[in-house]
Amino acid sequence: MYFPRTPTAQQVRFHALHRPEAVALIDGDVRTTYAGLDRQIAILWHAFQALGLRNGETAAVSLAHLHHELPALLACEELGVATLSFGHGEDDVAPFALADHILADHPVPKRYADKQRDLSPDAFQSLLKTPLDEDAPKDLPGPDEPARIIRTSGTTGIQKAIAVSREILARRIGHCRANLSITRTTRYLITYPFSVATSYHAACASLWAGGTVIKDRSSLVGGLTSHDPTLLIFLPRALYGVLETLPADFAKPPFLVVRTLGASLPPAIRERLMERLATEVVEGYGTNETGAICEINARKVGMVIPGVEVGIVDQAGKPAGFGQLGLIRVRSRLVVDRYLDSAETTERHFKDGWFLTNDLGVMAGPRSLQLLGRADDVVNIGGIKVMAPALEERIIADARIRDTGIAYLADPTGNGILSVGIVLKEGAAVEDVTPGIEELIEPVCKSFRIVVLPAVPRTAFGKLQRHILANTIAEAFNAAKPVPAGKAKTGKRRKA
Known part of the structure; x- marks a missing residue:
């Protein structure tokens, strides 16, 4: 039976x-x-x-x-x-x-x-x-x-x-x-x-x-x-x-x-x-490896759920104090213990019952987590580190922009330029959205370019593939004719 x-x-x-x-x-x-x-x-x-x-x-x-x-x-x-x-x-x-x-x-x-x-x-x-x-x-x-x-x-x-x-x-x-x-x-x-x-x-x-x-x-x-x-x-x-x-x-x-x-x-x-x-609206933060970690309120502060321990560690793997930026690690009864197909990656991320994520955060209080983004979301602009998602969220607030992604493109000499890739909605023109982007970017970086893309590279579930984005922007920029500094033409702008 x-x-x-x-x-x-x-x-x-x-x-x-x-x-x-x-x-x-x-x-x-x-x-x-x-x-x-x-x-x-x-x-x-x-x-x-x-x-x-x-x-x-x-x-x-x-x-x-x-x-x-x-x-x-x-x-x-x-x-x-x-x-x-x-x-x-x-x-x-x-x-x-x-x-x-x-x-x-x-x-x-x-x-x-x-x-x-x-x-x-x-x-x-x-x-x-x-x-x-x-x-x-x-x-x-x-x-x-x-x-x-x-x-x-x-x-x-x-x-x-x-x-x-x-x-x-x-x-x-x-x-x-x-x-x-x-x-x-x-x-x-x-x-x-x-x-x-x-x-x-x-x-x-x-x-x-x-x-x-x-x-x-x-x-x-x-x-x-x-x-x-x-x-x-x-x-x-x-x-x-x-x-x-x-x-x-x-x-x-x-x-x-x-x-x-x-x-x-x-x-x-x-x-x-x-x-x-x-x-x-229930906004959550978690990973496949850990399950749920915290719930995020409208002020973008995450409250760690009961039964879950969250800590911040520095680049050396040592615990960081309140208010200090570092990688988020998690321990709970919801966490798995390994990857099936990579012993090396398992050793790097699963240690002493903790799972070390690739996400950056700050503990604002004993059970209060401020999530800042993935480690590869940090754009290094001449030594100044900027969290790209924060800028991208503000750019996408423009109803004429369908999608966006930011990358820092370095040349062989080590010099580079901040590049803002945007996907425009039908009927929108780059000249119309440029002033708003300039207002957001110029306080962070005086030299940047805006490049119109057919699409921003994302996974099947919408996550930005930042490791591909730089090449996507470079290819789109190089495929078009150079534009004089300060001019906008055919969906591309370059500002020096």
């Missing part, structure tokens, strides 16, 4: 017994009740065993339909099979190389075809006809065994993988539920794939509470008007486009929490978000 053994499946079973007809999943026109979801997890638990999946193995999962993907992930977790989510059309081979099995509804690279288990819609429906086996497996997964494999965003150019244990995953889901006040009335509209850890945590937390997880393929506005969600998750960069696409007559929802992650939320965007869409 099948009895759920993992926290999420146990909560699904509870709601299936207590409120069997309550809706757990909405996927387009398909609605799955808690009773239906509980039965699907049980059937897939048996079906996946028949496909050869075993405790201690890893499965890469990519299914287009929510009512297929989430039951499959939870059934794997019940079996003790660690899961790694990846997207359709993803050309990165890392998920396939890390996995023992690939559960997908689309073709994968031929060299990994022997690992694939077909979970196309027809095949998935056939699996759901598998009879329930009365015999339970003898090998039960332990709390320290991997539950999820997460790939970091690769912001610094090196993508890494970490294993999140079953116990740590449960703690992170529990924190997500408490932090976002997820309840039985929560309606979580998915905006990012489950390869984004917080997206998966929020889905599981919603099931823990007896809420509803929603996937709408039409548009965000369509999802907002059709499903009345109470919870959304966004990267700050995506919010620019979201706010632009809202119709002028869009009625602000009576209750909607927007959780932001991955980067600092510019004050101007927070203000517009509260005016047009959200009734509450």
Whole structure:
């Protein structure tokens, strides 16, 4: 007889017994009740065993339909099979190389075809006809065994993988539920794939509470008007486009929490978000390695969450005092202990129970953290160090600028110039935005150039790839004809 053994499946079973007809999943026109979801997890638990999946193995999962993907992930977790989510059309081979099995509804690279288990819609429906086996497996997964494999965003150019244990995953889901006040009335509209850890945590937390997880393929506005969600998750960069696409007559929802992650939320965007869409904004700071670290208020001060220790260390790795700038390190029961694919990087970042981030910060008080940005966000201008994100946030406040990134380009002689790359919105001209940029930059640096770019290099989840930005700006600048100092022409300005 099948009895759920993992926290999420146990909560699904509870709601299936207590409120069997309550809706757990909405996927387009398909609605799955808690009773239906509980039965699907049980059937897939048996079906996946028949496909050869075993405790201690890893499965890469990519299914287009929510009512297929989430039951499959939870059934794997019940079996003790660690899961790694990846997207359709993803050309990165890392998920396939890390996995023992690939559960997908689309073709994968031929060299990994022997690992694939077909979970196309027809095949998935056939699996759901598998009879329930009365015999339970003898090998039960332990709390320290991997539950999820997460790939970091690769912001610094090196993508890494970490294993999140079953116990740590449960703690992170529990924190997500408490932090976002997820309840039985929560309606979580998915905006990012489950390869984004917080997206998966929020889905599981919603099931823990007896809420509803929603996937709408039409548009965000369509999802907002059709499903009345109470919870959304966004990267700050995506919010620019979201706010632009809202119709002028869009009625602000009576209750909607927007959780932001991955980067600092510019004050101007927070203000517009509260005016047009959200009734509450929860801005958090955390990493894949550590889970949640702190919550950031409207004054851009982070309050460290209970159970988490945060410290600042200098370049020599020695603890820094209050008010001193340094690298942020974190210790808590949410932190993993290593990278799967890099012993050298593990040794550099995981020490004595602490995880050393690449982020710069200052402890303003015992539990008060001021986050200043990544170490590679520091632009050294002739010995003067400037935090580029602070300037970028102020530049992007101009509604005519779609995106921006700042880099310091040095020549072979060691001389260089501060370069501001901007992406203009349709109809905007560089001459119109130049005075505002000059006003922001000149107090910091008298010599700089403005270069219009087709796009600012970012990761799939919106993080600025500063290690690529300098080359992008240089190529765009060199591709255009030189412009005399102090003149603006064809989207480029050079100021000496």
